[in-house]
Amino acid sequence: MNDTAFEHRIEEAKRRAHGRWTEILRSLGVDDRILGRRNGPCPSCGGTDRFQYTDKFGEGNYHCRHCGAGGGFKLLQAALGLDFATALRQVESCVGVPAPAPSAPPAATEPSAQRMRRLAQRLWDEALPLQPGDEVDCYLRRRGLHLRHPPSVLRRHPALGYYEKNAAGRSCKVADYPAMLACIQGPDGHAVTLHRTYLKDGEKAPVPDARKVLSAGINGAAVRLCEPAHELAVAEGIETALAVHLATGKPAWAAVSAGNLEKLWLPEGVRQVCIYADNDADGGYEGQASAYALARRLTRGAPGNDARQVRVFLPRQPGHDWADVWRMRSTAAEAQAA
Numbered sequence: 001m002n003d004t005a006f007e008h009r010i011e012e013a014k015r016r017a018h019g020r021w022t023e024i025l026r027s028l029g030v031d032d033r034i035l036g037r038r039n040g041p042c043p044s045c046g047g048t049d050r051f052q053y054t055d056k057f058g059e060g061n062y063h064c065r066h067c068g069a070g071g072g073f074k075l076l077q078a079a080l081g082l083d084f085a086t087a088l089r090q091v092e093s094c095v096g097v098p099a100p101a102p103s104a105p106p107a108a109t110e111p112s113a114q115r116m117r118r119l120a121q122r123l124w125d126e127a128l129p130l131q132p133g134d135e136v137d138c139y140l141r142r143r144g145l146h147l148r149h150p151p152s153v154l155r156r157h158p159a160l161g162y163y164e165k166n167a168a169g170r171s172c173k174v175a176d177y178p179a180m181l182a183c184i185q186g187p188d189g190h191a192v193t194l195h196r197t198y199l200k201d202g203e204k205a206p207v208p209d210a211r212k213v214l215s216a217g218i219n220g221a222a223v224r225l226c227e228p229a230h231e232l233a234v235a236e237g238i239e240t241a242l243a244v245h246l247a248t249g250k251p252a253w254a255a256v257s258a259g260n261l262e263k264l265w266l267p268e269g270v271r272q273v274c275i276y277a278d279n280d281a282d283g284g285y286e287g288q289a290s291a292y293a294l295a296r297r298l299t300r301g302a303p304g305n306d307a308r309q310v311r312v313f314l315p316r317q318p319g320h321d322w323a324d325v326w327r328m329r330s331t332a333a334e335a336q337a338a
Contacts, residue, residue, distance in 0.1 A: 009092070010088065013092050017060075017094075017095050018059065018169070021055055021058065025079070030080065034079055035053050037054060039052050043079040045064065045067050045259020046289075047065075047259065048286065050065040050066055050284065050286060052064075057165060059071040059169040060076075061165075067259065068212060069165075069209065072091070076091070120191065123194060124181060124191070124194065127158075130147070130154055130156055131156075136155075136156040136180045139197075139202050141202075142202050143243075144243070144330030145239060145243060145323075147246075151226065153182060153185070154181070154183075155183075157178065158178055159177070160178070160198065161173045162207055174207070177199060178198075179199060180199065180238075182196075184256065185224050187221075193213060193215045193221075195256055198210045218256065219260075219263055221265070222254060222255055223255075224253050225238070226245060226253070228251055228253070229270070230270065230272060231270070231272040232253060232274070233250040233251065233252040233276055234254075234264060234266075234274070235255070235277075235278075236255055236257060236261055236321070238256070241254035242323070243323040243326035246326065262294050262297070264294055272308070273295075273298055273309070273310045274313060275291045275311070276322045277290070278322075279314050279318050279321070281319070282318040282319045292312060
């Protein structure tokens with residue numbers, strides 16, 4: 001099946017499913033607790049109360065504080081563990097779309113993945129290496145992150161489109177903003193997708209989701225800010241990992257979210273892991289839970305001398321991460337120097 005036919009199937013299924021997503025998801029076996037429109041665990045990344053199903057635009061809409069926003073297809077995939085092609089077929093069967101002619105199994109999933117890879121590559125090619133005084137450098141410096149040698153996995157996009165869904169559920173461009181792009185790499189070292197931080201006047205842009213991952217399902221991939229060594233520091237956010245690197249000199253990786261921190265893949269040669277957790281004591285302990293879940297996974301089942309040495313570090317103050325700690329220390333040092 002070609003790209004055009006596949007896109008037509010998706011649009012037709014969405015058209016017929018509009019306003020019916022709650023009944024569709026329930027009929028396909030999605031747990032009522034997920035559809036209850038109350039805060040609860042995210043079917044994609046876990047947690048305790050970071051997820052809420054709203055169906056705000058009649059598209060099966062939801063929002064997760066870590067994964068971001070999504071719709072019916074994405075929720076169905078996460079809740080039942082389906083690939084997109086299977087989810088599409090199941091929704092089509094519910095809304096009365098005739099089954100497509102049989103085709104080779106990979107053909108249905110290739111178009112979306114190929115488009116996403118092409119989009120990520122195009123945005124990366126449009127972006128520029130960081131330079132002193134540019135928008136990204138100003139943003140990082142305001143957070144106390146003075147980088148003498150910026151990581152090559154970070155770039156500056158001069159004018160990246162920011163999109164929001166309108167009342168009809170269609171994505172519309174709101175504005176162009178400068179943005180920090182971060183390359184997210186999988187276990188093989190190849191780029192998986194991009195993380196975007198939209199900026200304005202040296203701060204995050206005044207939009208609902210200033211930080212976005214280009215696609216879901218990064219599954220343990222990371223922003224590799226430094227080359228790994230025998231010891232590696234890991235953290236949720238990019239700014240947090242940069243702060244840890246500046247404060248300790250340790251090579252650092254960013255997992256991008258608490259949910260992905262739990263799944264983080266690390267090279268076998270890394271034998272000492274320092275997990276710099278966010279202190280989310282004021283918001284469900286998600287940072288702590290993810291950090292200790294990773295620590296438990298990394299040490300589980302490894303006998304004696306083969307076990308990795310894993311330590312978890314936590315800021316003292318609830319609601320703070322290590323980027324906050326570093327910024328406060330930098331501000332105090334600058335004030336003292338003045």
